[in-house]
Amino acid sequence: MLSLRQVTLESVRYRWYGARRWSALLQNVSFDIAPGEMVALVGGSGEGKSLLLQCLLDLLPENLRFRGEIMLDGNRLDRHTIRQLRGNTFSYVPQGVQALNPMLNIKKHLNRACYLTGRAWDEEQMVQLLQQSDLEPAVLERFPRQLSGGMAKRILACHASLSQARYILADEITAWLDTALANQLLEHLRGLCEKGCGVLWVTHDLLLAARYADRIVALHQGHITDDIRRERLQPEEMSEPLKRQWQALPEINPLFMQTGEGGRMLSCRDLVICHGGKVLWQNLTFAISAGERVGIHAPSGTGKTTLGRVLAGWQKPTAGDVLLDGRPLPLHQYCPVQLVPQHPELTFNPWRSAGETVRDAWRSDLETMRRLYVQPEWLTRRPVQLSGGELARIAILRALDPRTRFLIADEMTAQLDPSIQKAIWAYVLEVCRNRPLGMLVISHQSALLDQICTRHLRVE
The missing domain is CATH 3.40.50.300 (P-loop containing nucleotide triphosphate hydrolases)
Structure with missing residues (x-):
């Protein structure tokens, strides 16, 4: 024993x-x-x-x-x-x-x-x-x-x-x-x-x-x-x-179940993505409007994370285009398409405090930190001094820069307990409604996608 x-x-x-x-x-x-x-x-x-x-x-x-x-x-x-x-x-x-x-x-x-x-x-x-x-x-x-x-x-x-x-x-x-x-x-x-x-x-x-x-x-x-x-x-x-x-397990408040409001648009056209010699996505075409929340559900290993990286400009596609309002994503200024990665621990500089990394994007206010359950003292620590769930919340804070117009959420709350998940999604959906913010939500949790998304892309 x-x-x-x-x-x-x-x-x-x-x-x-x-x-x-x-x-x-x-x-x-x-x-x-x-x-x-x-x-x-x-x-x-x-x-x-x-x-x-x-x-x-x-x-x-x-x-x-x-x-x-x-x-x-x-x-x-x-x-x-x-x-x-x-x-x-x-x-x-x-x-x-x-x-x-x-x-x-x-x-x-x-x-x-x-x-x-x-x-x-x-x-x-x-x-x-x-x-x-x-x-x-x-x-x-x-x-x-x-x-x-x-x-x-x-x-x-x-x-x-x-x-x-x-x-x-x-x-x-x-x-x-x-x-x-x-x-x-x-x-x-x-x-x-x-x-x-x-x-x-x-x-x-x-x-x-x-x-x-x-x-x-x-x-x-x-x-x-x-x-x-x-x-x-x-x-x-x-x-x-x-x-x-x-x-906190059953559901998120249906108050936030709203459809897209038009306006700006993130789109991909005839997208081909290869990784490790394997074709992950071929001739993929779809669009996300401002205020719209699109869920994507697919088996593990099908390339959901890679798709999110391409849509946020972190990685180039093999072929095809990613367009924001009909134009390519900006290369030398703030990108309005932000990715909350599946593994936030890999996206923070280990030699800098978490707060320094966040401030590279924007200076967050205390109210946003409170709604995301981010303690101010966490921002003084290096990534190795924070838990996976704490880093996940700081990654969400970093991505919610006021200039962000489309959010790619890749298993964004998978490392959080149900009560914190519920509160954070309630706040993010509130932001979606107020800006309006378009989202691509990548998750293995079908119930979560059903509750927060206005439509789904299902991949077999």
């Missing part, structure tokens, strides 16, 4: 005169994970869920102080022992896809996983593992930059499966996956649990947690507020913070 006892995490802040001040991120966190058990760790963005996984692997940033005990089968683990157990006893699926080495193709990544466990490379077995994750064998020769976010997540999950570890620590393993693939991946993890593997799974998706996890552990303001078995997961059994997240 894997146990955490009285785990406390504190971050250090240095004052201008050199004194140190410690502030608690997690306080007296204790729970167990039995062999063969899947535990879902839920809570708001920035609550410290990812940091808790990093505690178990001794991967904490240097500015954090750890107190408490980590025990395996009744034996206390020190830092040296934890490092020795990485890979064979503890396997980690990180939240960010940057964990994949950009210099190695996928075959070499999986080969290294086999090597670390002392197993011989078996290509037939690898192909079978990929097919279980709905990936083609050709993906073995690709590099991480040639994968979609969902494909990279599945590769990381395959890597963890190959380790044959006793415990898998999975951070947002279903983020950016469509419903079918998310269910397929979690069924695979359930199969590993049946063989005796324990799984600690960080997620914002309460519906998936309720379906697959044996227990749900909720964090709020550094404390565990809930530890509920799946069969007892009812609102009356929940703490108030978890109940609010649960009640």
